[in-house]
Amino acid sequence: xxxGILTGGGDCPGLNTVIRGLVMTGVKYFGYEFVGFRxxxxxxxxxxxMPLSVEFVRPKYNEGGTMLGTSRTNPLADPSLIxxxxxxxxxxxxxxxxxMGGDDTLGVATKLAELxxxxxxxxxTIDNDLSATEYTFxxxxxxxxxxxxxxxxxxxxxxxxxVLIVEVMGRHAGWIAMDAGIASGADYIMLPERETDLxxxxxxxxxGFGEGKKNYAIVVVSxxxxxxxxxxxxxxxxxxxxxxxxxxxGIGKAVAKAIEVETGIETRDVLLGHLQRGGxxxxxxxxxxxxxxxxxxxMIDEGKFGKMAALKGNTIEAVPLADATDETKTVGEEWFEVxxxxxx
Numbered sequence: 001x002x003x004g005i006l007t008g009g010g011d012c013p014g015l016n017t018v019i020r021g022l023v024m025t026g027v028k029y030f031g032y033e034f035v036g037f038r039x040x041x042x043x044x045x046x047x048x049x050m051p052l053s054v055e056f057v058r059p060k061y062n063e064g065g066t067m068l069g070t071s072r073t074n075p076l077a078d079p080s081l082i083x084x085x086x087x088x089x090x091x092x093x094x095x096x097x098x099x100m101g102g103d104d105t106l107g108v109a110t111k112l113a114e115l116x117x118x119x120x121x122x123x124x125t126i127d128n129d130l131s132a133t134e135y136t137f138x139x140x141x142x143x144x145x146x147x148x149x150x151x152x153x154x155x156x157x158x159x160x161x162x163v164l165i166v167e168v169m170g171r172h173a174g175w176i177a178m179d180a181g182i183a184s185g186a187d188y189i190m191l192p193e194r195e196t197d198l199x200x201x202x203x204x205x206x207x208g209f210g211e212g213k214k215n216y217a218i219v220v221v222s223x224x225x226x227x228x229x230x231x232x233x234x235x236x237x238x239x240x241x242x243x244x245x246x247x248x249x250g251i252g253k254a255v256a257k258a259i260e261v262e263t264g265i266e267t268r269d270v271l272l273g274h275l276q277r278g279g280x281x282x283x284x285x286x287x288x289x290x291x292x293x294x295x296x297x298x299m300i301d302e303g304k305f306g307k308m309a310a311l312k313g314n315t316i317e318a319v320p321l322a323d324a325t326d327e328t329k330t331v332g333e334e335w336f337e338v339x340x341x342x343x344x
Contacts, residue, residue: 002033003300004094005052007066008040008073008105012124013281014137014289016060016067018100021293023057030301035092040071040101041108044085049092061290062280075108086117096300100124103325106308110321113306120299121308121321122292126277129173129330132323133310137289139175142168142276146180149272150218154185157216163205163259163267167252169276170222173330176276178339181220187344188217190255192224193331202262207344209265217344219259221252229258291316 026032034052037043075081096118099109102125113119123130126142157164174191181189205217256269295309295316307318
């Protein structure tokens with residue numbers, strides 16, 4: 001059996017580890033032959049392929065990024081692109097295509113499954129916003145990187161008696177901001193899941209300033225968070241990506257300016273950006289992504305096409321691909337009490 005693999009959307013720590021687990025398991029136990037499609041959906045559209053052997057993938061256990069390359073190519077934008085994918089899968093004699101990605105990439109996979117192509121999904125996003133799985137690999141790495149960065153930022157804020165705003169990734173889901181903020185002792189955390197009142201935030205921040213107090217504050221902001229006073233997400237410009245998403249970024253700078261005007265306290269912003277998805281995966285992400293890869297190989301053997309590997313508790317199960325993209329998994333209200341308890 002010939003198995004195609006592609007990785008789409010943003011790069012993510014753990015992708016290479018999934019590929020490693022899938023190829024090593026597939027070759028050893030089932031005799032599969034693997035073909036990698038390069039650069040996301042651009043691979044099967046333009047027939048960009050590379051062989052994947054055990055010898056090639058074995059050393060990739062701790063390597064970040066994706067050995068296959070990636071892109072935000074959207075085949076659903078033009079019906080002719082779907083035909084090209086089907087033709088090139090046939091040309092390469094691909095029996096099943098394993099797709100690793102987030103909601104956009106898996107949305108395309110879901111459509112291909114509906115058209116009768118044997119597809120298996122693996123959930124990938126540092127935002128941890130895919131429904132049907134409790135955690136996605138890459139999330140733990142992103143949180144760890146952000147938390148370590150915020151730990152370091154504390155010393156500058158303390159030395160200069162400033163408010164420092166740290167903007168992290170998270171379009172519609174604030175999981176990274178919440179976990180990194182809690183882990184690093186942030187004074188205030190802004191999430192996309194609820195609007196933030198500027199005056200209430202400023203009052204909370206000012207509690208840390210005064211005689212005998214620490215005289216600095218850290219605010220962690222998810223890139224998709226909004227202020228009640230504006231209610232609009234802050235974008236980099238008017239452009240959109242191939243899937244129609246605006247490019248977020250800049251809420252941290254806007255919040256820093258607003259806090260400084262309201263409080264008179266010197267306030268600076270820090271944008272962590274792509275640092276959160278770069279570098280080697282954490283040990284937890286290496287283990288989780290390996291399990292996803294091994295499980296995907298067994299899904300192929302059992303003919304569980306049109307489904308995705310999903311973490312349920314400590315068990316990995318096969319769930320319908322459509323379940324992964326039905327809705328965005330966001331931070332629930334049960335977490336708001338925790339965040340409110342940690343405010344100054």
